Amino acid sequence: NAGVTQTPKFRILKIGQSMTLQCTQDMNHNYMYWYRQDPGMGLKLIYYSVGAGITDKGEVPNGYNVSRSTTEDFPLRLELAAPSQTSVYFCASSYYNRAPSNQPQHFGDGTRLSIL
């Protein structure tokens, strides 16, 4: 069982370039998330999705876009890369059926992105 898979693991971008961070999960989880982790800080939520076709903003959505066309995939798009987007990006997923639910989020291994 692969869990949550993120690609690429590392990437260097030039200012103004665009790219898509890929995330796929094989656990049939309905909820998926994108977080960013800046040096020495905790993770902050960028976007999340509660199911295919449904996405919503998190705490720090500016400069990013997402889509959720399938249950398995949740790509994160950077349109005009800026130095402030240099960070480590984590994708996560969880299963939610009904409240209460203590199901934890399962994380990918992260993508280290540098924008120069």
Next chain:
Amino acid sequence: AQTVTQSQPEMSVQEAETVTLSCTYDTSESDYYLFWYKQPPSRQMILVIRQEAYKQQNATENRFSVNFQKAAKSFSLKISDSQLGDAAMYFCAYRRGDNQGGKLIFGQGTELSVKP
């Protein structure tokens, strides 16, 4: 808005000794979940332990246990018989209990070093 605070940026423990990591949170919700995640240098996010707010009994997982004080909004992690492999960044996280996307709010993290 909910917040999570970890007031100890760094902690150190001698191998085989016990260490306690602190976490406080602020919420007006009565139904929520709390988690501790471990992030070793490999950057993976690994679930250590979880606690449901409606449970009075403190959660335990082998050498890891929590001291959950709901009235004080405190959720500390105790690691007993510390091992070299416990060295990592530890994050406390909060999640609302209702169907609001299952988003996690993370603290800033505590870096734990283990001395042989």
